Amino acid sequence: MAEEMNPYERFVALAEHKDIDRIPSLNHLSSVTIPLMRKYNVKWPEAHFDPAMMTKLAEASWLDCKLEGMCVPFDLVVEAEPLGAVCDYHPDKILWPSCISRPEKWEPKDLKIPDDPQNQMRIPVICKALNMLHEKYYGKVPVVAYINCPYTSYSSYVGETTDVLIWCRTNPEKIHEMWDVLIDYYIDIANIFREAGADMITLREEGTSSDNMSPKHFRELIKPYLTEMIKRIKKPNLLHICGLTTPIIGDMIECGANMISFEERTKTTEGDEERNKKCAELGIPRYPIGGNLSAFGLLKEGPAERVNGAVRRLLQQGIDFTMPGCDWYIEIPIEHMCEFVNSTIQYSPEAISKFIKR
Secondary structure: OOOOOOOOHHHHHHHHHOOOOOOEEEEEOOOOHHHHHHHHHHHHOHHHOHHHHHHHHHHHHHHHHHHHHHEEEEOOOOOOHOOOEEOOOOOOOOOOEEEEEEOOOOOOHHHHOOOOOHOOHHHHHHHHHHHHHHHHHHOOOEEEEEEEOOHHHHHHOOOOOHHHHHHHHOOOEEEEEEEEHHHHHHHHHHHHHHHHHOEEEEEEEEHHHOOOOOOHHHHHHHHHHHHHHHHHOOOOOOEEOOOOOHHHHHHHHOOOOOOOEOOOOOOOOHHHHHHHHHHHHHOOOOOOOEEEEOOHHHOOOOOHHHHHHHHHHHHHOOEEEEEEOOOOOOOHHHHHHHHHHHHHHHHHHHHHHHHHHH
C-alpha cells in the first residue's frame, strides 16, 4: 500500500495505474445540488455565466463533503451552443439548461464551425473558473472539466435525434462525415480547458451505450474517433458512458483513456469481469474502473444507512473509485453525499488489497 496521499496525489497515482493509499470518491462529473446552492447562496442559471459563482459551486462538494475533485461545467450544451443550438436556462426554476431549438441547417456539411472556440459563448467563463480553481487547489485537489463528445452532443442538441439514430443503420457515412466535421472542434475545446487549469478531461459519450446502438455500431462508428480524440487530448483523461456498457467495456478500455466509468445499468461485477478479461488480453496488470450508484434511487432517496451498505457492496465488487452512475442528482441531500464519501473511506481497507493485486 502507498503512503498516505492527498486527493490530488491519489488522483495522479490512480490515473497512472500506480498504487494508491485508499479508494477515492473521485468527482469527475457535476456535483452541484440544490442543497449546496442554498447553503452557499449561489444558484443556476447565474452560476453558468459568472466564473466566481461557478467556482464557488464547483468547490462546494469538496468543502462540505470532501468529495475528491471539483468539476465544471455543470451541463451538456456548452459545445452545441456555438454550433447554433439555442438553450433555455430556466431563470424561473433550478434545472439543467435544455435545448429549445437547433440550427435550421444541421447536416454536418452545413454547420459553421468556430475557429476560435476559446472565445465562444460560455467557454471563456468556464476557462476563467478553471483558472481560479487551479490557482487555489493545484497539487491538493484535482480540478476536472468535461466535454460532451461529438456524437452525443450533435445527436442531442444540434441534429435531429431520430434522423441521426437512423443514420447509424441506413447511412453510416453520415456519421463518419459528422465526426470528420466536428472532431477537431471538440478536441480543441478539451485542450483549451486543460490549458485553463483542468487536471483531467472527462469525455462523455453517453448516447453510445448498448441501449442506444449495437456494439457493432459502437466499434465501427464511435470507437475509432474516441480513440483519436483521446490520443490528441492532453492526458490524463477519463471516458464515461451512461447506460448499458457491459458489451463494450473492453472497447472503452481500448480507446486509450487513463480510466473509465459507467452507470448502474452496467452491473459492477460484470464491469469488473470485462475489465479483467481485457487486461489479460492486453497484458496490463491494472486498469481503473469507476461507478456506479444510482444518483436518484439511492443517493437522493437514501437513507444514509442504505448508502453505506451500497458503497460497501460496490467496493467488494471491484470498483476502483466510487461515484454516482452519472451527475449527482440536484436534489441529493448533503448528508447523503457526505455518507457516500465517508463510507468509501470506511470500507477502503477491505478493497485496497484487491486494487494492489490487480
